[in-house]
Amino acid sequence: MYFQDPSPVGTFPGVRPGRACRRWGRILSCGVMLLLFSGCDRGDREVVVTGQRDLVLWDRAYPGNIKDSAPEEWRRVPFTQMRYYNYRFGAKEDGEVWLSVIPRQGDDAVLQNVNRWYNQFRMPEVTELDELKQEPMLDVTGYVVEAEGVYHAGMGAEPREDSKMLAVAIPYSTIIVTVKMVGSPAEVEAQRDNFLGYCQSLVFFNDAPAKEEDRYPKPEKE
Numbered sequence: 068m069y070f071q072d073p074s075p076v077g078t079f080p081g082v083r084p085g086r087a088c089r090r091w092g093r094i095l096s097c098g099v100m101l102l103l104f105s106g107c108d109r110g111d112r113e114v115v116v117t118g119q120r121d122l123v124l125w126d127r128a129y130p131g132n133i134k135d136s137a138p139e140e141w142r143r144v145p146f147t148q149m150r151y152y153n154y155r156f157g158a159k160e161d162g163e164v165w166l167s168v169i170p171r172q173g174d175d176a177v178l179q180n181v182n183r184w185y186n187q188f189r190m191p192e193v194t195e196l197d198e199l200k201q202e203p204m205l206d207v208t209g210y211v212v213e214a215e216g217v218y219h220a221g222m223g224a225e226p227r228e229d230s231k232m233l234a235v236a237i238p239y240s241t242i243i244v245t246v247k248m249v250g251s252p253a254e255v256e257a258q259r260d261n262f263l264g265y266c267q268s269l270v271f272f273n274d275a276p277a278k279e280e281d282r283y284p285k286p287e288k289e
Contacts, residue, residue: 129272131168136268138261162250169243177238188214209237231255235266
């Protein structure tokens with residue numbers, strides 16, 4: 068005697084095809100939703116990155132190999148080709164302070180630069196650096212220059228009435244480090260201590276260039 072299986076091919080005995088499809092559909096849907104939620108909420112994770120890279124300009128930059136330390140009331144502005152450090156100060160922020168490094172060409176290069184500053188105020192030139200006030204800066208002698216009146220900056224700039232300048236020229240080996248402050252007489256005078264303190268805070272970041280006496284040592288006396 069033969070018995071015929073009443074269940075259609077491809078279905079489980081006692082289960083109708085439509086009900087089986089719905090059950091498996093619900094199982095698959097739940098699995099997909101779990102995967103989606105687990106992918107969206109990963110929770111707090113700690114990421115450890117190892118590796119090395121070279122420092123770039125914005126990490127640590129000391130133009131001209133000189134590190135400065137400016138007062139808080141000075142606002143730093145972008146540097147230029149000639150202004151390695153550039154600041155503004157004063158109630159209207161029209162006062163300027165900037166540091167430059169120029170080559171020292173000749174024994175009288177410092178004197179020529181100082182007299183150029185005096186010429187910007189149409190003041191008489193000096194003949195000797197000893198006529199200027201001297202302060203220790205960068206482990207050498209810095210020469211302090213003061214002038215007041217109409218400031219002729221040159222380079223097409225309009226003359227500035229009622230201005231005052233404090234400046235220093237620091238000859239070091241083959242370079243001259245210069246710092247200038249220009250603004251109204253009252254505001255420049257109020258910043259005198261800050262200016263001199265700033266100049267005296269300057270240091271070479273890496274090895275300083277050889278001093279003149281180290282580059283050309285004097286012969287020993289016989």
